[in-house]
Amino acid sequence: MAELEEWRPVVGGDGWYEVSDLGRVRSWVGRGRRRRRELPHIMARRRAGAGYLKVDLSAPSPRQGPAYVHHLVLEAFVGRRPAGFECCHGTAGRSDNGVANLRWCSHAENMAEVTKAGTKHKGPLPPATVRSIRRDYALGSATYVDLAIAHGITANVVGRIVRRERYGWLTD
DSSP: OOOOOOEEEOTTSTTSEEEETTSOEEEEEOTTSSSEEEEEEEOOOEEOGGGOEEEEEOTTSSSOEEEEHHHHHHHHHTOSOOTTEEEEEOTTOTTOOOGGGEEEEEHHHHHHHHHHHTOSOOSOOOHHHHHHHHHHHHTTSOOHHHHHHHHTSOHHHHHHHHTTSSSTTOOO
16 A cells, blocks of 8 residues: 655745655745645755755745755654754665654764764775776766765765865876
């Protein structure tokens, strides 16, 4: 039996946007921005820094501008972010913004989970990994963000590796 997707209003969106428990966002904003659509449309999500997904909310909603999908999901299904807490993605990773993969936690808890899951790289990269990053980027088979997620580093570090600002001594 197929699982039903539950939709809830985006907090602060005045009913113009909804978010699902599976991490999808839909808009009721029609052409001309002040008109309401008869049927909502699923919004395109884009990758932001470190591989997190974002959507762009616009007028007439009071909540406007870019918004992380994981924040929208947690606010709608769990509640507002407690002071000093941040979003923690579970074992399914950053691309899964379903409520089952998300929770609010302290920074220390989040970093412990990241270290346990092995998604944050500590220390120098092995030469084979550096060569693989350069090769995959040169072939056009992956972006900085894709490579960062795959190797547990930031997109900034991937860029420095590709431009040979890091590991410049290493030949391909």
